[in-house]
Amino acid sequence: MAEVKPKFNEHIIQAPKPIESIKRPSADEPLTRLELRVSSSLKQALDKLKLSSNDTKTETDEDNGEIKIGTFCKNGGCTKTFVGPQSNDEVCQYHAGVPIFHEGMKYWSCCKRKTSDFNTFLSQEGCSRGSHLWIKKNDGKKVVPCRHDWHQTGGGVTISIYAKNSVPELSYVEANSTVVNIHIVFDGEKEFQQHLQLWGVIDVQKSYVSLTATKVEVFLKKAEPMTWARLELPQKVAPPPQNKDSEEAQDP
Template identity: 45%
Template sequence: MSGELVQCYNRGCGQKYELDKNTDDSCRHHPGEPFFHDAYKGWSCCNKKCTDFTEFLNIKGCMVSKHCNVKPPEPEKLVENIPDVVAVTEVKPLQQPMTRPPYNTPMIKIEPEIASSVKRDFQSPTESNTDVHSAEIKIGTSCKNRGCTTIYEGPSSDSGTCTYHPGVPIFHEGLKYWSCCQRRTTDFNAFLNQVGCETGQHVWKKDEDKSKLVRCRWDFHQTGTHVFVSIYAKNYSPTKSVIKLNPVRLYTNLIFPEESDAVFNLDAELNGIIDVQKSQVNMLGTKVEIKMKKAEPRSWPKLEYPKTSDSKSQTNSPSVNDLTPKVEGVDLEDL
């Protein structure tokens, strides 16, 4: 029927079109699959990748063809047999528990072991930040709000209503959804075509202040003698970044010169007591690994010490949960 709009299901297109106006060059899309690896997001067909999810959604397709209104079959959800969690046997101390040092004990900067590949990437001690950004908005600029596909066509575009997602995208156990409205689906195209749940004004330029924080994924594990904290990050500066320790506190400050000196901070009061002098830091190409020597032979139930009135509540330091996304939410921060 002439004039009736149908949905195109080609990846990266997402437009609606009239059947009688569908030509060989109507649709620009990606024939490949989307991939999410570490902090990168991209398409397998054209090898374009980025760290920002909105920028990923705005990557133009690398193939031109007709629109397709045939919805691809939903992938079958795999039922995983999740093994039982192995119980951690707590090592009973052979001596009286140590007296816990104060949280505000002076911090010691740990000199890291830097991998040769990381050293090569940062041979120059100064990073250039001489990029000059024009104040003018270019025609064809995409709205920076997540989920909005509006393109800037001139000053008249400012008067339009922006429909977007104020939350963040989450990919977990085959499901894809936005944290703000949580309309869950297993189909990636259906996820991309979900209409935003909030309206407001279009944003044509990123807020530089908001881009100063980097969300990196991190985790911790332990042995009988050490606690390991791994922060998954790339393109950080090994010379500007700082790792500090005291017997009951870990402080990390990673600097990312390629992102206008954006930072990742992790400040945690440790669950147990460590020997700072026997702890070490390794800076690798894809992560920072902090190896802390336990001062007492016991198992830590968590990395962070339960808050008390005489520790973090007397400082301005936010908790670990305030600084870092959950592991199940892809950072896509953190993914």
């Protein structure tokens, strides 16, 4: 009797193994500075600023500390300009603290009036009163608010910071798998800082920073292909301490 052969070859198809979620590393891991990529547009803009600075250097030295008309007050949150000696008699309303951006909310550390709207944040009246500051007392940078947002793809997250003419020698972003610290110096004397506890996990070695004439983009490579629910990890709220009297009442 002839052997009956099957018409089709049989193949066993194995179901794909489920992708295991990456265990969240500790936030205390060492931080690494991300690679800076400087665009040609930023290099050209900075070269023009250097030439302009050299042209006005002699004029600045001859001022001998004199306040020019139109000089903005250096106090945080104050938008007044110097119009003459009478400006020194005005009461300056300003914010003594620093701007803070956290989980989409914007506020000053001194009064903590939180808002999600950037223009509303900028228009908040100062919570302190004093004298205008027309000339800086030191060479320190001025921490200022800066508009920023973020978007994501399947493979990465991009944070856009709209800071013009950032200074590559003074700017940096450092990160580990779950934490990012952003420090940008732009427009000569302005400084933007942000600390982020990321919602997901990133691959630091494949992340980088792009500096252009109009903005800074921080690209964070996702360690696993998944959609982030938000940029920052929600902070855990500690439970309120229990009253001793209530604890005694619960005991049988």
